[in-house]
Amino acid sequence: MRTQAADKYWWLIFGCGLLPLLALFADIAADNLGGNPIQAIHIRLGDWTLRFLCLTLAVTPLQTVSRWRGMSGYRQLLGLYTWFYATLHVLAYVVADQGLQWRAIVVDIYQSPYIWFGVLAYMIVLALGLTTSNWAKRRLGKNWKKLHRLIYPAGIAAVIHYFWQLKGNLAMPVFYAIVIVALLGFRLLVWFKNRHLNRLLIPLGRKTGSG
Amino acid sequence: MLIKTAKPLPASEITDPLFFYNRRRMLKGMLATAALASGVAPVAALAAEPRWQGLPAGALSDKTLTPTPAALVKNYTNYYEFTLNKEDATQLAQALPTDPWSLEIAGEVEKPGVYPLEDLLKRQTMEERIYRFRCVEGWAMVVPWVGFPLGNLLKTVQPLSTARFVSFTTILRPEVMPGQRTKSLLDWPYVEALRIDEAMHPLTILAVGMYGDVLPKQNGAPLRLVVPWKYGFKSIKAIIKIELLRNAPVTTWNLSAPNEYGFYANVNPTVQHPRWSQSSERLLGDKLFTPRRATEMYNGYGEQVAALYSGMDLRRFY
Ligand code: HEM
Numbered sequence: 001m002r003t004q005a006a007d008k009y010w011w012l013i014f015g016c017g018l019l020p021l022l023a024l025f026a027d028i029a030a031d032n033l034g035g036n037p038i039q040a041i042h043i044r045l046g047d048w049t050l051r052f053l054c055l056t057l058a059v060t061p062l063q064t065v066s067r068w069r070g071m072s073g074y075r076q077l078l079g080l081y082t083w084f085y086a087t088l089h090v091l092a093y094v095v096a097d098q099g100l101q102w103r104a105i106v107v108d109i110y111q112s113p114y115i116w117f118g119v120l121a122y123m124i125v126l127a128l129g130l131t132t133s134n135w136a137k138r139r140l141g142k143n144w145k146k147l148h149r150l151i152y153p154a155g156i157a158a159v160i161h162y163f164w165q166l167k168g169n170l171a172m173p174v175f176y177a178i179v180i181v182a183l184l185g186f187r188l189l190v191w192f193k194n195r196h197l198n199r200l201l202i203p204l205g206r207k208t209g210s211g
Numbered sequence: 212m213l214i215k216t217a218k219p220l221p222a223s224e225i226t227d228p229l230f231f232y233n234r235r236r237m238l239k240g241m242l243a244t245a246a247l248a249s250g251v252a253p254v255a256a257l258a259a260e261p262r263w264q265g266l267p268a269g270a271l272s273d274k275t276l277t278p279t280p281a282a283l284v285k286n287y288t289n290y291y292e293f294t295l296n297k298e299d300a301t302q303l304a305q306a307l308p309t310d311p312w313s314l315e316i317a318g319e320v321e322k323p324g325v326y327p328l329e330d331l332l333k334r335q336t337m338e339e340r341i342y343r344f345r346c347v348e349g350w351a352m353v354v355p356w357v358g359f360p361l362g363n364l365l366k367t368v369q370p371l372s373t374a375r376f377v378s379f380t381t382i383l384r385p386e387v388m389p390g391q392r393t394k395s396l397l398d399w400p401y402v403e404a405l406r407i408d409e410a411m412h413p414l415t416i417l418a419v420g421m422y423g424d425v426l427p428k429q430n431g432a433p434l435r436l437v438v439p440w441k442y443g444f445k446s447i448k449a450i451i452k453i454e455l456l457r458n459a460p461v462t463t464w465n466l467s468a469p470n471e472y473g474f475y476a477n478v479n480p481t482v483q484h485p486r487w488s489q490s491s492e493r494l495l496g497d498k499l500f501t502p503r504r505a506t507e508m509y510n511g512y513g514e515q516v517a518a519l520y521s522g523m524d525l526r527r528f529y
Binding site: 034035036037038039041095096097098099100101104107108110111112113114115164165166169 | 286297483485
């Protein structure tokens with residue numbers, strides 16, 4: 001599926017996906033991260049993970065609405081970026097913040113329920129990242145689609161992870177909660193229409209409304 | 212701003228606070244420092260001479276601590292009356308008029324009244340107190356405060372024997388404090404309180420300055436509480452009222468989330484916040500890859516204060 005979509009837009013998205021990382025490096029180099037730069041790096045990466053997760057989730061609805069075909073290559077790319085930034089977010093926590101002090105990390109995670117949901121979200125994103133290849137897709141057959149629907153629970157876990165660490169400012173986690181609920185709601189609606197009204201929302205062929 | 216002190220501190224520990232912060236922005240000498248300060252905190256830069264340069268450190272000042280770079284302390288404050296953003300408070304807080312200022316002392320005292328702040332300060336001896344400061348959010352810093360023991364002030368107004376608690380109230384000025392225009396998060400004005408023995412403890416101070424100079428507005432000018440063994444939210448800013456009470460008052464964070472923020476709020480690495488661990492802290496100014504610091508019981512002041520809580524179940528009275 002990548003071959004099909006590896007066009008100029010694919011390269012454009014690929015290039016844009018690296019910009020947040022470059023911006024972060026620039027801010028580190030310019031010492032532009034405020035009074036608590038270690039936390040700032042970590043938070044910035046967490047924010048981008050969540051943004052890429054939302055973008056990944058938005059592809060299928062966009063495809064349904066726009067009647068564009070063959071966007072799954074972009075979805076895969078955005079999903080891989082989600083995995084990429086999630087990994088950097090975790091590395092920033094483990095290496096830059098905790099300095100690889102494993103005992104302290106275990107205590108911190110154990111005592112911080114909000115991190116449990118981050119770990120849950122990451123495990124899902126990791127599993128999806130590892131099974132992104134066509135080879136895995138062929139091997140998993142029907143289960144591949146089921147597995148990859150876990151992206152929604154990942155999104156919900158990520159939003160809980162965000163909500164629960166909150167020290168005051170609700171605006172952003174509420175925003176992401178709305179985005180994820182809306183995207184999930186859209187998929188449920190399409191599913192409901194397909195199943196119960198026995199006709200497609202928009203006739204797009206077999207790919208619509210699944211995966 | 213150099214802290215030139217007569218204290219017996221090794222020279223290595225009294226490094227210019229701005230120097231560590233950012234060598235690249237640090238040009239040469241005091242002029243550059245003033246220029247930097249003007250970029251960071253415009254109004255503070257107008258104060259010409261540091262007010263308490265060379266103030267002797269009090270006996271209770273921890274001389275082994277290295278103060279956090281002042282520029283960090285001045286640009287990283289939780290001041291929800293202005294904003295939820297720690298860095299924006301620096302600018303916004305400049306709108307608060309702090310001179311003249313009066314302090315009301317009320318409740319169970321012989322001499323209640325509204326006192327001009329200067330009159331109260333004249334009767335106090337200022338000291339420098341270098342203390343650890345630990346926020347409930349998991350970050351920490353070391354601040355050389357300038358102030359005096361709260362107990363010394365309370366003695367001048369003669370608490371009655373019925374006074375068992377001391378409450379503190381922050382100024383209510385929604386015209387200049389945008390955060391106070393909505394009560395969705397916290398009920399204003401901000402109120403904090405201590406038990407009378409905590410209030411009279413010699414480590415508990417009222418601060419009017421830091422780093423040898425007048426307290427910046429974002430850090431709680433003109434008068435704030437500093438209780439070094441408790442989480443930072445107990446150390447209330449911009450105090451206009453101190454009241455001595457028979458019973459424990461309702462305090463702001465405790466009212467907003469009683470299961471998360473207790474009345475005592477003593478720093479305690481073994482009692483986690485319901486949503487996050489309190490076992491470690493990030494010391495502001497740390498370089499990348501520096502592990503977090505293990506949080507100490509009572510923020511390291513256990514020797515002096517543990518007796519206040521002997522026999523108490525600290526899981527229950529968090
Ligand atoms: C897909 C997985 C994940 C996503 C989408 C995610 C997203 C986020 C977001 C959006 C934030 C808040 C940033 C802000 O305050 O603006 C955050 C904070 C945080 N995340 Fe994650 N996260 C994930 C996985 C993890 C994992 C696996 C861990 C730890 C092992 C972790 C640890 C943390 C911590 C400790 C913070 C708090 C930062 C602080 O306030 O100091 N996260 N994350």
